Amino acid sequence: MKLLIDEREDTYLVFEGKDFHTKYGFVKADDLKNAKPGDMVESNMGRRFHVIEPDVSDFMRKAMRGPQAVMQKDAAIIAGYACLRSGSRVVEAGAGSGVLSIYLSYVIYPEKLVSYEIREDFAEIAKANFSKYKIENVELKLKDIYEGIDEKELDAVVLDLTEPWKAVEHARKALKVGGYLISYSPSINQSRQLAEKLSGFRYETFECILRNWKEESMRPDTRMIGHTGFITVARILSR
Ligand code: SAH
Numbered sequence: 001m002k003l004l005i006d007e008r009e010d011t012y013l014v015f016e017g018k019d020f021h022t023k024y025g026f027v028k029a030d031d032l033k034n035a036k037p038g039d040m041v042e043s044n045m046g047r048r049f050h051v052i053e054p055d056v057s058d059f060m061r062k063a064m065r066g067p068q069a070v071m072q073k074d075a076a077i078i079a080g081y082a083c084l085r086s087g088s089r090v091v092e093a094g095a096g097s098g099v100l101s102i103y104l105s106y107v108i109y110p111e112k113l114v115s116y117e118i119r120e121d122f123a124e125i126a127k128a129n130f131s132k133y134k135i136e137n138v139e140l141k142l143k144d145i146y147e148g149i150d151e152k153e154l155d156a157v158v159l160d161l162t163e164p165w166k167a168v169e170h171a172r173k174a175l176k177v178g179g180y181l182i183s184y185s186p187s188i189n190q191s192r193q194l195a196e197k198l199s200g201f202r203y204e205t206f207e208c209i210l211r212n213w214k215e216e217s218m219r220p221d222t223r224m225i226g227h228t229g230f231i232t233v234a235r236i237l238s239r
Helices: 029-034 056-062 072-081 099-108 120-132 164-174 188-195
Strands: 002-005 011-014 020-022 025-027 040-042 048-052 090-093 113-117 138-142 154-159 175-185 201-207 230-236
Touching (some): 011 020, 072 175, 164 188, 188 230
Parallel strands (some): 154 175
Antiparallel strands (some): 002 011, 020 025
Protein backbone atom coordinates (compact mmCIF):
# COMPACT_ATOMS: atom_id res chain seq x y z
CA MET A 1 0.00 0.00 0.00
CA LYS A 2 1.27 3.47 -0.86
CA LEU A 3 -0.06 6.97 -0.54
CA LEU A 4 0.25 9.22 -3.57
CA ILE A 5 -0.06 13.00 -3.21
CA ASP A 6 -0.36 15.24 -6.24
CA GLU A 7 0.38 18.94 -6.67
CA ARG A 8 -3.11 19.90 -5.48
CA GLU A 9 -2.46 17.84 -2.35
CA ASP A 10 -5.15 15.35 -3.29
CA THR A 11 -4.28 11.96 -1.83
CA TYR A 12 -4.76 8.49 -3.29
CA LEU A 13 -4.31 5.19 -1.45
CA VAL A 14 -3.02 2.67 -3.96
CA PHE A 15 -2.56 -1.06 -3.64
CA GLU A 16 0.35 -2.94 -5.10
CA GLY A 17 0.05 -5.11 -8.18
CA LYS A 18 -2.26 -2.89 -10.25
CA ASP A 19 -1.84 0.12 -12.47
CA PHE A 20 -3.22 3.22 -10.77
CA HIS A 21 -5.73 5.10 -12.91
CA THR A 22 -6.80 8.73 -12.46
CA LYS A 23 -8.25 11.37 -14.71
CA TYR A 24 -4.65 12.51 -15.11
CA GLY A 25 -3.65 9.24 -16.78
CA PHE A 26 -2.24 6.13 -15.16
CA VAL A 27 0.84 5.11 -13.22
CA LYS A 28 2.28 1.70 -14.07
CA ALA A 29 2.13 -1.04 -11.43
CA ASP A 30 5.89 -1.57 -11.76
CA ASP A 31 6.66 2.10 -11.12
CA LEU A 32 4.51 1.93 -7.99
CA LYS A 33 6.18 -1.26 -6.83
CA ASN A 34 9.66 0.18 -7.21
CA ALA A 35 8.84 3.56 -5.67
CA LYS A 36 10.24 4.19 -2.19
CA PRO A 37 8.90 6.70 0.33
CA GLY A 38 10.14 10.10 -0.80
CA ASP A 39 10.22 9.19 -4.49
CA MET A 40 7.97 10.65 -7.16
CA VAL A 41 6.05 8.70 -9.79
CA GLU A 42 4.65 10.07 -13.01
CA SER A 43 1.52 9.18 -14.93
CA ASN A 44 1.59 8.65 -18.71
CA MET A 45 0.08 12.15 -18.98
CA GLY A 46 2.91 13.71 -17.00
CA ARG A 47 1.12 14.18 -13.67
CA ARG A 48 3.60 13.78 -10.80
CA PHE A 49 2.84 12.28 -7.42
CA HIS A 50 4.81 12.15 -4.18
CA VAL A 51 4.97 8.65 -2.74
CA ILE A 52 4.84 8.03 1.01
CA GLU A 53 3.73 5.23 3.33
CA PRO A 54 0.08 5.64 4.35
CA ASP A 55 -0.67 5.83 8.07
CA VAL A 56 -3.67 5.54 10.35
CA SER A 57 -4.98 9.02 9.44
CA ASP A 58 -5.18 8.00 5.77
CA PHE A 59 -7.04 4.80 6.66
CA MET A 60 -9.55 6.79 8.73
CA ARG A 61 -10.12 9.31 5.94
CA LYS A 62 -10.38 6.74 3.16
CA ALA A 63 -12.42 4.10 5.01
CA MET A 64 -15.78 3.10 3.57
CA ARG A 65 -18.64 4.84 5.38
CA GLY A 66 -21.88 3.33 6.65
CA PRO A 67 -23.14 5.23 9.69
CA GLN A 68 -21.58 8.56 10.63
CA ALA A 69 -17.93 8.04 11.55
CA VAL A 70 -15.89 9.73 14.24
CA MET A 71 -13.41 12.37 13.04
CA GLN A 72 -9.72 12.14 13.83
CA LYS A 73 -9.85 15.13 16.21
CA ASP A 74 -12.45 13.35 18.34
CA ALA A 75 -10.78 9.93 18.08
CA ALA A 76 -7.48 11.42 19.23
CA ILE A 77 -9.16 13.13 22.18
CA ILE A 78 -10.97 9.94 23.12
CA ALA A 79 -7.73 7.92 23.09
CA GLY A 80 -5.83 10.70 24.84
CA TYR A 81 -8.32 11.26 27.65
CA ALA A 82 -8.70 7.51 28.20
CA CYS A 83 -4.89 7.45 28.56
CA LEU A 84 -4.67 4.58 26.09
CA ARG A 85 -1.33 3.15 25.08
CA SER A 86 0.14 0.01 23.64
CA GLY A 87 -1.35 -2.92 25.56
CA SER A 88 -4.44 -1.11 26.95
CA ARG A 89 -7.53 -3.33 27.22
CA VAL A 90 -10.51 -1.65 25.55
CA VAL A 91 -14.07 -2.53 24.61
CA GLU A 92 -15.84 -0.28 22.12
CA ALA A 93 -19.47 -0.10 20.89
CA GLY A 94 -20.83 0.24 18.27
CA ALA A 95 -18.27 -0.44 15.63
CA GLY A 96 -20.30 1.31 12.91
CA SER A 97 -17.99 1.84 9.95
CA GLY A 98 -15.04 0.93 12.17
CA VAL A 99 -13.35 4.31 11.80
CA LEU A 100 -12.92 4.91 15.54
CA SER A 101 -11.91 1.24 15.84
CA ILE A 102 -9.12 1.83 13.32
CA TYR A 103 -7.69 4.54 15.56
CA LEU A 104 -8.19 2.79 18.90
CA SER A 105 -6.68 -0.47 17.64
CA TYR A 106 -3.69 1.49 16.35
CA VAL A 107 -3.11 3.08 19.76
CA ILE A 108 -3.42 -0.11 21.82
CA TYR A 109 -1.57 -2.38 19.37
CA PRO A 110 -0.63 -5.24 19.76
CA GLU A 111 -3.52 -5.68 22.23
CA LYS A 112 -6.81 -6.57 20.57
CA LEU A 113 -9.63 -4.05 20.56
CA VAL A 114 -12.99 -5.70 21.23
CA SER A 115 -15.74 -3.99 19.30
CA TYR A 116 -19.48 -4.70 19.71
CA GLU A 117 -21.93 -4.05 16.89
CA ILE A 118 -25.58 -5.06 16.67
CA ARG A 119 -26.12 -4.51 12.97
CA GLU A 120 -24.75 -7.14 10.66
CA ASP A 121 -24.64 -4.78 7.67
CA PHE A 122 -22.50 -2.24 9.57
CA ALA A 123 -20.30 -5.02 10.95
CA GLU A 124 -19.64 -6.06 7.35
CA ILE A 125 -18.53 -2.53 6.44
CA ALA A 126 -16.23 -2.38 9.47
CA LYS A 127 -14.79 -5.80 8.66
CA ALA A 128 -14.17 -4.82 5.05
CA ASN A 129 -12.27 -1.73 6.26
CA PHE A 130 -10.13 -3.75 8.68
CA SER A 131 -9.21 -6.28 6.03
CA LYS A 132 -8.51 -3.64 3.37
CA TYR A 133 -6.08 -1.82 5.67
CA LYS A 134 -4.67 -5.04 7.16
CA ILE A 135 -5.82 -4.26 10.68
CA GLU A 136 -5.70 -7.52 12.55
CA ASN A 137 -6.07 -6.55 16.20
CA VAL A 138 -9.84 -5.96 16.27
CA GLU A 139 -12.25 -8.61 17.49
CA LEU A 140 -15.68 -7.71 16.16
CA LYS A 141 -18.60 -9.13 18.13
CA LEU A 142 -22.08 -9.14 16.69
CA LYS A 143 -23.67 -8.30 20.05
CA ASP A 144 -25.84 -5.80 21.86
CA ILE A 145 -23.70 -4.09 24.48
CA TYR A 146 -26.85 -3.15 26.44
CA GLU A 147 -27.10 -6.86 27.29
CA GLY A 148 -23.68 -6.99 28.92
CA ILE A 149 -19.92 -6.85 28.47
CA ASP A 150 -18.08 -10.18 28.54
CA GLU A 151 -14.63 -8.71 29.18
CA LYS A 152 -13.28 -7.79 32.62
CA GLU A 153 -10.59 -5.53 34.13
CA LEU A 154 -10.74 -3.16 31.19
CA ASP A 155 -8.76 0.06 30.98
CA ALA A 156 -11.54 1.69 28.98
CA VAL A 157 -15.03 1.28 27.56
CA VAL A 158 -15.67 3.58 24.61
CA LEU A 159 -19.25 4.20 23.48
CA ASP A 160 -20.55 5.73 20.28
CA LEU A 161 -24.21 4.74 20.25
CA THR A 162 -27.61 6.29 20.78
CA GLU A 163 -28.39 5.30 24.39
CA PRO A 164 -25.05 5.16 26.20
CA TRP A 165 -26.70 5.24 29.65
CA LYS A 166 -27.94 1.70 29.00
CA ALA A 167 -24.35 0.45 29.02
CA VAL A 168 -23.18 2.14 32.23
CA GLU A 169 -23.93 -0.70 34.65
CA HIS A 170 -22.15 -3.15 32.34
CA ALA A 171 -19.19 -0.81 32.03
CA ARG A 172 -19.08 -0.45 35.81
CA LYS A 173 -18.56 -4.21 36.14
CA ALA A 174 -16.19 -4.53 33.22
CA LEU A 175 -13.82 -1.67 34.05
CA LYS A 176 -10.91 -1.90 36.41
CA VAL A 177 -11.14 0.70 39.18
CA GLY A 178 -9.57 3.89 37.82
CA GLY A 179 -10.52 2.92 34.26
CA TYR A 180 -12.42 5.18 31.87
CA LEU A 181 -15.85 5.15 30.35
CA ILE A 182 -15.85 7.49 27.39
CA SER A 183 -18.96 8.31 25.46
CA TYR A 184 -19.33 10.28 22.25
CA SER A 185 -22.81 11.67 21.48
CA PRO A 186 -24.05 14.19 18.93
CA SER A 187 -26.75 15.51 21.26
CA ILE A 188 -26.31 17.02 24.74
CA ASN A 189 -29.52 15.34 25.78
CA GLN A 190 -27.70 12.02 25.45
CA SER A 191 -24.79 13.26 27.56
CA ARG A 192 -27.22 14.45 30.21
CA GLN A 193 -29.05 11.15 30.43
CA LEU A 194 -25.70 9.40 30.64
CA ALA A 195 -24.52 11.70 33.46
CA GLU A 196 -27.56 10.76 35.53
CA LYS A 197 -26.24 7.20 35.71
CA LEU A 198 -22.66 8.08 36.53
CA SER A 199 -22.68 7.81 40.33
CA GLY A 200 -19.33 6.47 41.46
CA PHE A 201 -17.60 8.07 38.48
CA ARG A 202 -15.80 11.39 38.27
CA TYR A 203 -16.82 12.87 34.95
CA GLU A 204 -16.78 15.83 32.60
CA THR A 205 -18.40 16.59 29.23
CA PHE A 206 -16.93 18.76 26.50
CA GLU A 207 -16.76 19.17 22.76
CA CYS A 208 -13.79 19.84 20.55
CA ILE A 209 -14.31 22.76 18.16
CA LEU A 210 -11.42 22.75 15.75
CA ARG A 211 -10.71 25.86 13.71
CA ASN A 212 -8.19 25.81 10.90
CA TRP A 213 -6.21 28.92 9.96
CA LYS A 214 -5.11 30.22 6.62
CA GLU A 215 -1.54 31.27 7.24
CA GLU A 216 -1.34 33.36 4.06
CA SER A 217 -4.26 35.59 4.97
CA MET A 218 -3.57 35.34 8.72
CA ARG A 219 -7.23 34.57 9.34
CA PRO A 220 -9.23 31.58 10.39
CA ASP A 221 -10.69 29.47 7.61
CA THR A 222 -14.10 30.90 6.64
CA ARG A 223 -15.67 27.48 6.71
CA MET A 224 -15.49 25.00 9.55
CA ILE A 225 -17.23 21.99 10.98
CA GLY A 226 -19.47 23.49 13.61
CA HIS A 227 -20.35 20.41 15.59
CA THR A 228 -19.52 16.72 15.71
CA GLY A 229 -20.21 15.34 19.16
CA PHE A 230 -20.01 15.81 22.91
CA ILE A 231 -17.46 13.70 24.70
CA THR A 232 -18.06 12.51 28.24
CA VAL A 233 -14.98 11.27 30.05
CA ALA A 234 -15.93 9.32 33.17
CA ARG A 235 -13.41 7.69 35.50
CA ILE A 236 -14.59 5.00 37.86
CA LEU A 237 -13.51 5.66 41.44
CA SER A 238 -14.84 2.53 43.10
CA ARG A 239 -17.31 -0.22 42.42
N1 SAH B 1 -17.73 5.07 15.89
C1 SAH B 1 -18.16 4.51 14.63
C2 SAH B 1 -19.58 4.88 14.28
C3 SAH B 1 -20.59 4.31 15.24
S1 SAH B 1 -22.26 4.62 14.70
C4 SAH B 1 -17.20 4.95 13.54
O1 SAH B 1 -16.33 5.82 13.78
O2 SAH B 1 -17.25 4.41 12.42
C5 SAH B 1 -23.12 3.80 15.98
C6 SAH B 1 -23.16 2.29 15.84
O3 SAH B 1 -23.61 1.73 17.05
C7 SAH B 1 -24.11 1.80 14.76
O4 SAH B 1 -23.43 1.00 13.86
C8 SAH B 1 -25.15 0.99 15.53
O5 SAH B 1 -25.65 -0.12 14.82
C9 SAH B 1 -24.36 0.57 16.76
N2 SAH B 1 -25.15 0.25 17.95
C10 SAH B 1 -26.25 0.90 18.39
N3 SAH B 1 -26.70 0.34 19.54
C11 SAH B 1 -25.85 -0.67 19.81
C12 SAH B 1 -25.79 -1.64 20.88
N4 SAH B 1 -26.70 -1.66 21.84
N5 SAH B 1 -24.77 -2.56 20.90
C13 SAH B 1 -23.84 -2.55 19.89
N6 SAH B 1 -23.87 -1.66 18.86
C14 SAH B 1 -24.84 -0.74 18.83
